[in-house]
Amino acid sequence: MSTAPRILIVEDEEPLMLLLRYNLEAEGYAVEGVARGDDAELRLHETTPDLVLLDWMLPGLSGIELCRRLRQRKETQRLPVIMLTARGEESERVRGLATGADDYVVKPFSVPELLARVRALLRRAAPARITSRLEAGDVSLDRETKRVRRGERELHLGPTEFRLLEALIERPGRVFSRAQLLDAVWGLDADIDDRTVDVHVGRLRKAINGPRERDPIRTVRGAGYSFDETFAVADSGRSVRRGQ
Structure with a gap:
């Protein structure tokens, strides 16, 4: 989905x-x-x-x-x-x-x-x-080409990890519960449990974070996950930008 x-x-x-x-x-x-x-x-x-x-x-x-x-x-x-x-x-x-x-x-x-x-x-x-391109810090996601980059490096994400990153980076700072991420990424009718979200967040982190790179995905204990709204400012000196 x-x-x-x-x-x-x-x-x-x-x-x-x-x-x-x-x-x-x-x-x-x-x-x-x-x-x-x-x-x-x-x-x-x-x-x-x-x-x-x-x-x-x-x-x-x-x-x-x-x-x-x-x-x-x-x-x-x-x-x-x-x-x-x-x-x-x-x-x-x-x-x-x-x-x-x-x-x-x-x-x-x-x-x-x-x-x-x-x-x-x-x-x-x-x-x-409705924009085709989302950016925060040095991470960019293109909905049309299905490509993700971090700085000069192209990231290779599976379809599920791509949708998960898309949901998180679209609203930096918002905390998504596991149920909300299940709805956004897999759909309401998917017969999977909350643990599936944790597994794919782990895979996403492994795919986007290189050595000594800051992890932009924040775990909020007892609540869920969010894309850190301070990531863009701290890492690149600019606020979250959404391009066309």
């Missing part, structure tokens, strides 16, 4: 759900669908996607109430949300935006226009999710 931007669709109309999933996956996004508002709330407590497409009228919990609750939680205060609704009146659009939605699309809508709105919102909210 790649670390492509993850989008959660919360929509109870199955034909529309299938249409959205097909077009978003064709654009390269990792997509998950939920049909009920209360189920979506539970899912969002487990993991946070990069963007939510949220229908206004849902069984279990309305989209507008779910959006309000998302804005009340620290973990999801800045989560990009596009509201989907059949309500086109100005007063309803204002209400939707007032609850914290970042954008508002009225059904029926143009799929290309919706995709453009998704790209624009992701670009503003999380530019690292």
